[in-house]
Amino acid sequence: MPPMKTLGDWLAHCERLHHKGIDMGLDRVRAVLDRMQVRLECPVITVAGTNGKGSTCAMLEAIALQAGWRTGVYTSPHLVHFEERCRIAGEIVSADALVPHFERVEAARQGETLTYFEFSTLAILSLMAASELDVAILEVGLGGRLDAVNAIDTDCAVITSIDLDHTEWLGPDRESIGREKAGVMRPGKPAIVSDPVPPASVIAHAEAIGADLWLPGRDFNHTGDRQQWAWAGRGRRYAGLAYPALRGANQLINASGVLAAFEALRARLPVTAQAIRNGLAMVELPGRFQIVPGQPTLVLDVAHNPHAVATLAVNLDAMGFYPCTHAVFGAMSDKDIPAMLARMAPLVDRWHFCDLPTPRAAHARDVHAMWQALPPRADTRGTCHAGPLEALRAATAEADPTDRILVFGSFFTVGGVLQEGLPRLQAKHLG
Structure with missing residues (x-):
């Protein structure tokens, strides 16, 4: 050894x-x-x-x-x-x-x-x-x-x-x-x-x-x-x-x-x-409906099953109106991903699917295919990215200051974003 x-x-x-x-x-x-x-x-x-x-x-x-x-x-x-x-x-x-x-x-x-x-x-x-x-x-x-x-x-x-x-x-x-x-x-x-x-x-x-x-x-x-x-x-x-x-x-x-x-x-x-x-x-707990101050609004949540995603959707609804919601999403392959996507679909306008650094994770391209199989919604888009930070950067680049960015799914998804550290996230990604 x-x-x-x-x-x-x-x-x-x-x-x-x-x-x-x-x-x-x-x-x-x-x-x-x-x-x-x-x-x-x-x-x-x-x-x-x-x-x-x-x-x-x-x-x-x-x-x-x-x-x-x-x-x-x-x-x-x-x-x-x-x-x-x-x-x-x-x-x-x-x-x-x-x-x-x-x-x-x-x-x-x-x-x-x-x-x-x-x-x-x-x-x-x-x-x-x-x-x-x-x-x-x-x-x-x-x-x-x-x-x-x-x-x-x-x-x-x-x-x-x-x-x-x-x-x-x-x-x-x-x-x-x-x-x-x-x-x-x-x-x-x-x-x-x-x-x-x-x-x-x-x-x-x-x-x-x-x-x-x-x-x-x-x-x-x-x-x-x-x-x-x-x-x-x-x-x-x-x-x-x-x-x-x-x-x-x-x-x-x-x-x-x-x-x-x-x-x-x-x-x-x-x-x-x-x-x-x-x-x-x-009390504090990172990654549980955590709202990061700045523009656009950034929400982090480790909702990674349909029940948790349903609660997240209710909480997002209670936040009020945002012109556009961008979502960064990655999940484990053994989760009910279609059910999670279906529950969030009415709330999300731009999807950014990401790979995650673990063999258990679903590939972004496979999650994208599951999303495409849902009943279509007009004016929505989905893209794939190598990891959570790359997906967040892409979402930030196309978001207006009054928009909302949601990062949710696996702990690896939220953790991949938090690796940057909240001060740097606010300064670097959120202006």
Whole structure:
């Protein structure tokens, strides 16, 4: 094995270990985790779901930080740099801080063929266990029941919105997928469901294992008007709340589940009403209906399945009128690309399809062909580009100052644009 000194060396090593990118199952991860003797000695909140996981984790973190708790957060995938996957006390960890924990995984691996995700998850869990945390917030990578994150027992599970995605691994319908997501629940522990209409399989699994199930409309609810919103749960109410700093109509659903999680953990992780207000006001998460100031308006969103794209379309409609909307789009080949294109077609006037730097991605020319197969719309155009930045430059070149540019799809699409950095994006591409 070649010497590995940097995080880049270790990530390259992880990519070589397993012949599959995804290999569902917990036996290998649990075996290595046991040999590493990794224990999270603090409350653990595990977040599963199809959409809204990242936003939920960000709000949980922001409120806990405002309450004075030392937080650890693990999310995936990253947008630009791998280190974004782990934050300690609100700060992205350094590459140098991660290296010793990759070394620990390798020493404990003893020939186990871990995937990239499994190996890196173990390294991050090791770092979090060594960081003297007050609360650990873990985002599931894929599914729940068999995801590497589920090797850690949770103290509170949060299930966000559930829809069709990763059907080749999780099942063909919401009931099958819900059953996989519900696998992160634990007997006797709170299980917060923020999906307003959850699959019956989620409720059935919670009841079968004796989880403390919290359902919207039964155990907690929220109301709101144009200026503020209110939340009520089991014995506690918050009124006059400002809307979360994260944009989008769906964020109130996510925030409602977040407040339920804190209410369920109140005995171990108390937070004040002021911490909730400040946390929701200050929360940030790149790439989730992120609007970059300047002209033309630039919107970044990692909507990469039909359900998320439908939410994005609603949010775009709420922005008001723009003479022309230019879209930069790239996606993985295993996604329902025609459905995403069809949902966005009424809103987009100029399409810029882009290749992405991963074998899983659909080629721009193939996406272009899928778009051409849709019912035609007058005065629309579509072009292909080598990558997201090239597509953004082309869109910017033909956009008027009053237009809108939308970058959406895979994390690779939005991340490819963010590699430029927001200050440079604003200065170089948006004038």
